[in-house]
Amino acid sequence: MFDAMSPKTGARYEGRVTVAEAGLSGMITLRGALDTIAQPVADATGLEVPDTLGIVEEGGRALAWMSPDEMMLFCAYEDAADLAARLAEATADEHALVVDMSDARAIFVLTGAETSLRETLAKLTPADVRPEAFPAGMVRRSRLAQAAAAFWIANDGTLRVMCFRSVADYVFALLSHAAHPEGAVDHF
Amino acid sequence: MLILTCPYCGVAADETELAPGGEAHLRRHGPDSSDSDFEAYLFLRRNPRGLHLERWRHAHGCGKWFHAARDTMTMEVLGTYPAQVTAPPPEIVHASDADTA
Ligand SMILES: [Zn+2]
Numbered sequence: 491m492f493d494a495m496s497p498k499t500g501a502r503y504e505g506r507v508t509v510a511e512a513g514l515s516g517m518i519t520l521r522g523a524l525d526t527i528a529q530p531v532a533d534a535t536g537l538e539v540p541d542t543l544g545i546v547e548e549g550g551r552a553l554a555w556m557s558p559d560e561m562m563l564f565c566a567y568e569d570a571a572d573l574a575a576r577l578a579e580a581t582a583d584e585h586a587l588v589v590d591m592s593d594a595r596a597i598f599v600l601t602g603a604e605t606s607l608r609e610t611l612a613k614l615t616p617a618d619v620r621p622e623a624f625p626a627g628m629v630r631r632s633r634l635a636q637a638a639a640a641f642w643i644a645n646d647g648t649l650r651v652m653c654f655r656s657v658a659d660y661v662f663a664l665l666s667h668a669a670h671p672e673g674a675v676d677h678f
Numbered sequence: 679m680l681i682l683t684c685p686y687c688g689v690a691a692d693e694t695e696l697a698p699g700g701e702a703h704l705r706r707h708g709p710d711s712s713d714s715d716f717e718a719y720l721f722l723r724r725n726p727r728g729l730h731l732e733r734w735r736h737a738h739g740c741g742k743w744f745h746a747a748r749d750t751m752t753m754e755v756l757g758t759y760p761a762q763v764t765a766p767p768p769e770i771v772h773a774s775d776a777d778t779a
């Protein structure tokens with residue numbers, strides 16, 4: 491048996507903002523009509539279905555809106571398999587799908603001044619990341635240079651960036667480069 | 679640069695976040711159709727100078743297909759609307775009428 495490894499274990503870059511890989515994270519994909527998944531998820535986690543483009547956090551877990559028929563549940567890595575099994579059982583009679591996808595993606599945590607966090611993103615994505623268009627509690631799925639990514643500002647003020655495992659190396663390099671200490675644009 | 683608002687998630691998506699799907703509202707002609715109908719379905723597209731109804735997918739986003747009405751000459755976007763229809767909604771038709779009047 492192999493030990494589970496996050497895509498960029500221990501990766502860290504300190505520039506205008508600090509880019510660090512989140513390490514092993516539980517990620518459960520929920521698909522189906524969101525109102526049919528809502529109750530089982532609320533029973534298991536206490537989290538309510540977020541608004542369109544929203545993310546709700548509570549007690550170390552988070553529930554993100556991904557599309558009109560998809561959400562992602564974030565939890566501790568060790569809890570994911572159990573939680574997914576419980577939710578799959580609770581939604582067995584619905585046209586819904588619950589899968590533990592924890593190893594499919596990478597999450598990077600960016601810390602620093604909010605203006606610098608926004609600037610780091612803005613260098614890489616066509617998405618509007620001004621505060622009025624991208625407030626805390628909103629998940630924006632877009633791209634960072636050539637890779638698909640989702641990002642949001644968490645309750646703790648950090649910027650979370652999620653991408654597929656296969657492009658974790660590339661995205662870490664992008665973020666690090668965009669956060670270079672001498673790369674300030676000071677747009678925000 | 680083209681910016682289209684996805685009718686499902688409301689995101690004003692940049693062209694590079696979208697995948698193009700070509701002309702909208704094509705009527706499928708299957709194996710029982712005439713050769714000319716089948717050829718037209720497969721190969722013949724309008725390519726107008728002016729209003730064009732087209733399909734796009736919010737690929738780097740919520741992943742949904744939707745429709746857009748765009749002027750090919752001015753790049754003006756008259757609106758976007760959901761995929762589950764076979765014709766544009768009245769407000770798009772009116773907007774395009776007003777445009778050419
Ligand atoms: Zn969308």
